[in-house]
Amino acid sequence: MKTISNLSQGYKTVRAAGRLVVFLYLVNLAFSLVLAVPVYEAIKDSLGRSQAGERMARGFDYQWWEEFRDKSHGPAATYGPSIFGRGALLNSLESLVGMRLGTLPSGVLLILIVYIIIHAFLAGGLLGSYAQESPGFRLRGFLGEAIRYFPRFLGLMLFSWVFFYAVGFVLNARLSALLERISHGALTERTPFFAGLAVSLIVWVLMMFIQMVFDYARIKTVLESRTNIFRAAWEGLALVLRHPLATFGLYYLLFIVTAILSVAYVLLKETIVQSAAAGVLLAFVLQQVFILALVGLRCWTYAGQLHLARNLKD
Amino acid sequence: MRKTLVTVGFIVLLTGSLAASDENLCPQVASYDMDVRLDTARKVIIGRETLTWSNTSRDSVGEMWFHLYWNAFANNASTFIVEGRPTRQEVSREFRKEDWGYSRVEAIRILPGPSSEPYDLKPSLTFRHPDDNNALDRTVFSVTLPKPLRPGQTIRLEITWEGKVPRPLARTGVFKDYYLLGQWFPKVGVYGEGGWNCHQFHDTSEFFADYGTYDVKITLPSAFVVGATGRRLELVRHADGTATHRYHQASVHDFAWTASPRFLEYQQRFKFAPGKTTEITLLLQPEHKGLKDRYLKAVMAAVKLASRNYGDYPYETVTCVDPAYNSRSGGMEYPTFFTAGADFLDPVGSGDPEGVTIHEFGHGYFYGLVGSNEFENPWMDEGFTSFLESEIYDEAYGPMLYTRRYFGIPVVFKDIKIPIESSGISEVRQTAGLDMMQRYAWQFQDAESYSANSYAKAEVMLRTLKRFLGEAVFAPMIKDYSQSFWFKHPRPQDFASVVNRHAGRDMGWFLDQFVYGAETCDYAVGEVGNEPAWPLKGWLDGKYVEEKTPAGAAPLYESDVLVRRLGGIKVPVEIQVTFDDGRVRRETWDGQLQWKRFSYKGASQVVLAVVDPDFKLVADINRTNNSLMRRPNRLAPWKAAANWLGWFQHALEFFSIFGG
Numbered sequence: 022m023k024t025i026s027n028l029s030q031g032y033k034t035v036r037a038a039g040r041l042v043v044f045l046y047l048v049n050l051a052f053s054l055v056l057a058v059p060v061y062e063a064i065k066d067s068l069g070r071s072q073a074g075e076r077m078a079r080g081f082d083y084q085w086w087e088e089f090r091d092k093s094h095g096p097a098a099t100y101g102p103s104i105f106g107r108g109a110l111l112n113s114l115e116s117l118v119g120m121r122l123g124t125l126p127s128g129v130l131l132i133l134i135v136y137i138i139i140h141a142f143l144a145g146g147l148l149g150s151y152a153q154e155s156p157g158f159r160l161r162g163f164l165g166e167a168i169r170y171f172p173r174f175l176g177l178m179l180f181s182w183v184f185f186y187a188v189g190f191v192l193n194a195r196l197s198a199l200l201e202r203i204s205h206g207a208l209t210e211r212t213p214f215f216a217g218l219a220v221s222l223i224v225w226v227l228m229m230f231i232q233m234v235f236d237y238a239r240i241k242t243v244l245e246s247r248t249n250i251f252r253a254a255w256e257g258l259a260l261v262l263r264h265p266l267a268t269f270g271l272y273y274l275l276f277i278v279t280a281i282l283s284v285a286y287v288l289l290k291e292t293i294v295q296s297a298a299a300g301v302l303l304a305f306v307l308q309q310v311f312i313l314a315l316v317g318l319r320c321w322t323y324a325g326q327l328h329l330a331r332n333l334k335d
Numbered sequence: 336m337r338k339t340l341v342t343v344g345f346i347v348l349l350t351g352s353l354a355a356s357d358e359n360l361c362p363q364v365a366s367y368d369m370d371v372r373l374d375t376a377r378k379v380i381i382g383r384e385t386l387t388w389s390n391t392s393r394d395s396v397g398e399m400w401f402h403l404y405w406n407a408f409a410n411n412a413s414t415f416i417v418e419g420r421p422t423r424q425e426v427s428r429e430f431r432k433e434d435w436g437y438s439r440v441e442a443i444r445i446l447p448g449p450s451s452e453p454y455d456l457k458p459s460l461t462f463r464h465p466d467d468n469n470a471l472d473r474t475v476f477s478v479t480l481p482k483p484l485r486p487g488q489t490i491r492l493e494i495t496w497e498g499k500v501p502r503p504l505a506r507t508g509v510f511k512d513y514y515l516l517g518q519w520f521p522k523v524g525v526y527g528e529g530g531w532n533c534h535q536f537h538d539t540s541e542f543f544a545d546y547g548t549y550d551v552k553i554t555l556p557s558a559f560v561v562g563a564t565g566r567r568l569e570l571v572r573h574a575d576g577t578a579t580h581r582y583h584q585a586s587v588h589d590f591a592w593t594a595s596p597r598f599l600e601y602q603q604r605f606k607f608a609p610g611k612t613t614e615i616t617l618l619l620q621p622e623h624k625g626l627k628d629r630y631l632k633a634v635m636a637a638v639k640l641a642s643r644n645y646g647d648y649p650y651e652t653v654t655c656v657d658p659a660y661n662s663r664s665g666g667m668e669y670p671t672f673f674t675a676g677a678d679f680l681d682p683v684g685s686g687d688p689e690g691v692t693i694h695e696f697g698h699g700y701f702y703g704l705v706g707s708n709e710f711e712n713p714w715m716d717e718g719f720t721s722f723l724e725s726e727i728y729d730e731a732y733g734p735m736l737y738t739r740r741y742f743g744i745p746v747v748f749k750d751i752k753i754p755i756e757s758s759g760i761s762e763v764r765q766t767a768g769l770d771m772m773q774r775y776a777w778q779f780q781d782a783e784s785y786s787a788n789s790y791a792k793a794e795v796m797l798r799t800l801k802r803f804l805g806e807a808v809f810a811p812m813i814k815d816y817s818q819s820f821w822f823k824h825p826r827p828q829d830f831a832s833v834v835n836r837h838a839g840r841d842m843g844w845f846l847d848q849f850v851y852g853a854e855t856c857d858y859a860v861g862e863v864g865n866e867p868a869w870p871l872k873g874w875l876d877g878k879y880v881e882e883k884t885p886a887g888a889a890p891l892y893e894s895d896v897l898v899r900r901l902g903g904i905k906v907p908v909e910i911q912v913t914f915d916d917g918r919v920r921r922e923t924w925d926g927q928l929q930w931k932r933f934s935y936k937g938a939s940q941v942v943l944a945v946v947d948p949d950f951k952l953v954a955d956i957n958r959t960n961n962s963l964m965r966r967p968n969r970l971a972p973w974k975a976a977a978n979w980l981g982w983f984q985h986a987l988e989f990f991s992i993f994g995g
Contacts, residue, residue: 053984061976072945073959074968077975081751083737085959087761100975102737102751104982111741112982113989136987140994178994185993208511209622210660210678214743221742232992239995301974308981315988
């Protein structure tokens with residue numbers, strides 16, 4: 022019940038500062054457009070006035086794409102059939118769990134890193150706004166909070182990277198080596214397949230755990246004006262370990278909502294026929310609504326966690 | 336197993352006539368009677384073979400050369416491993432003493448016969464390394480005959496040997512209780528063109544041999560399910576827990592076998608043409624039981640369509656082996672016997688395991704029946720088979736669907752079909768230019784170039800040739816080439832002769848560019864221009880002329896279409912020009928110079944120009960530039976970029992986990 026209550030309170034907070042969600046969505050869109058424009062130009066140049074343009078408008082011209090892929094460099098090289106529908110989501114998930122950031126073109130990686138840092142900045146504004154007695158969104162106030170917490174949030178981000186690195190690279194590498202050993206002696210591919218899934222699941226769960234702990238560390242920093250990031254991180258961990266049902270319950274409930282939303286999005290998007298402008302526009306609107314919803318869910322998670330931390334303190 | 340014995344009983348009744356009919360297919364130049372025992376505890380084969388070899392050349396032969404392939408796995412200095420570095424060396428780095436394999440000739444002697452006296456050849460045994468002078472390679476040896484064998488004479492040799500089965504590095508070996516035994520016995524080379532053609536075991540090639548009859552007795556623990564080249568004639572169980580399987584096949588140039596107690600064995604007689612049947616044996620890994628029907632369907636499609644396209648499959652059996660995971664023995668071809676490969680999650684439409692099944696069966700034609708020299712003309716083996724594979728797959732199943740694995744789980748993108756024209760073209764575009772197609776298999780710049788030239792470029796060349804000549808010429812031509820060279824050793828010029836004969840003209844200009852050149856094919860529409868025509872104004876024949884367009888008359892346009900040749904390959908091309916009033920004109924260009932301009936004057940403007948509108952030039956590495964419209968499609972880049980944007984927005988949101 023605590024979980025539901027905190028979620029409900031969190032939802033009210035998100036609604037009260039609804040424009041904040043839109044603002045964060047716009048930041049996401051703006052960052053994406055930085056690379057989408059050159060990708061658009063590259064595709065436009067490649068299609069030119071060829072008949073491949075007609076075929077790509079009607080469906081997907083595999084031959085054109087192979088040519089494009091073979092000649093592309095930079096962000097445009099990431100364009101391919103697997104970014105459609107379910108592929109888009111699975112691509113991101115696999116890259117995250119497999120820590121395949123290094124395989125991304127440098128331009129994409131750069132934007133990603135800058136966005137991550139900006140996100141640490143925005144998280145300060147978000148939590149600062151939500152922590153107020155009457156949550157709302159005013160850009161000046163939001164930026165003030167963001168600037169106020171940024172040094173500490175940046176520190177927390179860098180500190181969290183130590184754990185992400187430990188899980189994503191060190192543990193992952195060890196588990197992969199173990200997987201390799203298991204595979205090596207296996208007479209059937211089922212063994213390494215299921216072992217591989219288990220490794221991915223372990224890494225993913227640990228990553229989510231790290232995210233959750235540092236979420237509470239940021240919340241502690243805001244609620245209790247912590248200046249020591251290590252203490253905040255410790256308190257975040259202590260809170261999670263002391264109240265596992267409440268913290269995990271809230272986090273995973275919203276995770277399940279996200280997963281359901283993602284599946285619904287994929288199913289809907291895959292039914293849209295993008296062979297005319299209307300279909301493309303509809304698909305675009307749908308994907309923007311989906312991204313907006315994802316941003317909203319992230320805000321809801323923060324708001325719910327904030328209320329949980331506050332209620333547990335009380 | 337009971338079912339098998341019943342089948343064997345039935346087979347024995349047929350043996351005499353079948354064996355005889357097989358032997359009539361071709362002269363039996365190199366025939367083997369073998370009796371081998373597999374010691375599964377030591378992973379050793381103890382073998383004895385009687386080789387009957389006929390000198391079909393015009394020369395007197397004073398020595399005989401043999402392959403001893405398993406010595407490629409004897410140490411990390413063999414040509415096979417050195418050529419395959421770093422991969423082969425990486426794998427072999429962790430080899431323990433018992434993992435290495437070898438093949439050791441214990442005795443080799445001439446058996447008494449009409450033209451020979453008993454003679455011990457072992458003292459003259461000398462290792463040879465004709466390809467790379469690698470003194471540490473022991474995959475070829477020769478023996479000196481006491482007196483030259485004259486043309487037409489036959490010699491019988493008895494060879495006893497011990498073969499240590501290697502842990503699989505590639506193609507052959509033992510993994511746990513799964514054995515795939517290829518290139519496993521001392522095998523005589525091919526005598527021709529004035530000498531022995533007996534190459535070392537290479538990273539990229541291994542096949543060339545004469546046809547003959549194989550009669551092989553294999554003794555091993557009775558719990559093992561066995562599959563092999565040819566038909567099983569006998570299965571005798573012994574009191575010591577072993578069993579002897581006897582296999583027989585005539586008119587083949589190799590013999591391979593497999594054994595594992597885990598195999599599920601399925602047999603099905605298949606009628607592939609009126610009055611023509613073959614018996615399909617499928618040896619399946621238990622975890623792939625669900626793929627049984629797909630495997631069988633693929634073999635049947637391959638047998639049926641290959642028979643139609645390349646001549647009726649002449650053997651009584653075909654055995655498809657689903658190899659064990661980690662055995663590194665998938666995708667291997669031997670006469671009447673091949674290994675495919677599958678993953679238990681392979682979805683329908685992804686091309687697996689159907690593609691590899693068709694490919695490896697297809698080698699039964701281009702390597703098995705058409706005995707081209709895979710060492711020296713690899714494209715005549717792999718290229719023809721790749722062509723066979725994609726044509727048969729496409730006909731049997733339609734286009735493959737784009738499939739990607741996430742966390743090992745395949746996801747099929749049902750809307751994204753991979754057209755047959757895409758088969759191999761990316762490799763040609765990116766890599767084929769590193770070498771000519773016609774090179775010895777181990778002489779390519781690297782493995783990618785070998786693959787791009789031997790598999791992809793040859794396949795693309797054949798598909799281009801097919802569309803260039805037309806189905807009506809190509810289909811009988813390729814079938815004629817296949818059947819004319821069954822049980823023979825054709826060279827590139829033999830294929831060219833068949834092409835010329837069917838085309839009714841010399842096609843050397845076409846074939847040579849692909850086979851002996853490293854250029855690419857790329858034709859493009861460079862420009863399409865439409866300008867208002869200028870009325871005549873000025874002095875003409877001593878008179879001043881100033882034409883005026885009559886009021887209300889439709890304006891005239893001068894239109895140009897510039898077609899360009901961007902690649903080095905020169906072929907005649909057609910150009911289709913479409914005007915805004917719906918008129919379509921076809922032009923032809925010999926494609927020799929760098930460009931050609933077509934000009935038109937009339938009331939309509941050119942809205943579209945397409946070079947090679949019928950898509951004959953499958954080898955064109957840049958199809959996108961083959962067409963030019965008056966106006967671009969504006970929706971396509973927006974659509975593509977919008978979808979990319981959606982993916983990237985999601986990725987940003989996902990990776991923000993690292994920021995907070």
